[in-house]
Amino acid sequence: MTKTASNGNITKQAKSIIPSAGYAATSTGQDSQDSQAMMQKLLHWAAVIESSDDAIISKSIDGYITGWNAAAQRLYGYTAEEVIGKPVSILMPPERIDDFPMIMNQLKAGKKIDHYETRRKTKTGRIIDVSITVSPIKDAKGNLIGASKIARNIADRKQDERRRDEFVSTVSHELKTPIASQKIYGELLQQQIDKDGLGQYQTLIKKMNQQTIKLEKLVNDLLELSQLHMGRIKLEPQEFELSQLVSDIIEPIQSTSTHKIVNQTKKPTLITADRDRIGQVIANLVSNAVKYSPHPAKIIIATKAEPGQVVVSIQDFGIGIDPEYSQRIFERFFRINGEDETTYPGMGIGLNVSAKIISLHQGKIWVESQAGQGSTFYFSLPSSRKTRSEGQGR
Ligand code: ADP
DSSP: OOHHHHHHHHHHHHHHHOHHHHHHHHOTTOOOHHHHHHHHHHHHHHHHHHTOSSEEEEEETTSBEEEEOHHHHHHHOOOHHHHTTSBGGGGSOGGGTTHHHHHHHHHHTTOOEEEEEEEEEOTTSOEEEEEEEEEEEEOTTSOEEEEEEEEEEOHHHHHHHHHHHHHHHHHHHHHHHHHHHHHHHHHHHHHHHHHHTOHHHHHHHHHHHHHHHHHHHHHHHHHHHHHHHTTOOOOOOEEEEHHHHHHHHHHHHHHTOSSEEEEEOOSOOEEEEOHHHHHHHHHHHHHHHHHTOOSOOEEEEEEEEETTEEEEEEEOOSSOOOGGGTTGGGSTTOOOOSTTGGGSOOOSOHHHHHHHHHHHTTOEEEEEEOTTSOEEEEEEEEBOSSOHHHHHHO
């Protein structure tokens, strides 16, 4: 291929990536050094984008595709000619169509979307796992004029994760039965020892039974985590009173803790959700608040009604979290490796399970914290459409 032919080729590619390159390339009258340098720069960047292994797409502010590189064609199957001018929603499977307003709202707020894992649809209708990063494109005055998106195929990684989940699920299932038997025999033994007044064995059997309960919880947590990630957990929504649930959950935690757990949730707060699962989230957050507050202090649980949603907060005055980790703590198996944190037992599962449960309810979970100053965890849930009076009136 000659140099001219190669440049011509890149100029054609440049048009599908940088729309303005098309005009620059044909404006033969402009031969000033400046415009030549600009053209070289454009061609250089067009070549960089075109040879990228990641799909790079640009779109207008109203969501129409304006640029498409070769890797985008390899990933989605469409040529640039086929998709430029089409809405980005053609790449979204029906269950991910909500990605569009979510991404646009983030961009309008001037925020970038980093490594967001989602699914997309190819030209043939195949659904693929992708990780996308979307950044706002602004004009010289700083006005938002569009967005650039980098998409990466993560099918192999997802396949590995699914295999791992399947393995963890099988192992946990296998462990459940012997642990349950061990628990029953331990309890029977404890009853017998209590009955026979064998005082010297009472402490030993009690400790053994406590360890069995811990083991049972670990295995249940692992099983639950893998089931959640494999999408095998179905919610069973019902309408319930949130402050009653909070009381039910904190009672057993309070009985074994020196912290003062204060329930400030407003009554009545009606929610339509899976009561057991929301209870599990509250239990996880309150247990963490106790665990990561070495000096017994207050733990406050409160609710705030907002339009269309209820926000629940769990505040502690413990070791706190460096804002650097405020997103990562919700990742699977993530634990902060600081001097303080490593002294507390845990597997880095609870917050990930909680985040999955809240996301299944179309809610959000987040934390506000500073290291050394305690943390407040929040989660939001859509509020019940049926009000209390409507419910009683029927
Ligand atoms: P685990 O507590 O078992 O490690 P989690 O998923 O519940 O797992 O929490 C992940 C990490 O987030 C913890 O290891 C800890 O570093 C941090 N963390 C969670 N809750 C708190 C809290 N209330 N205060 C300080 N750090 C917390």
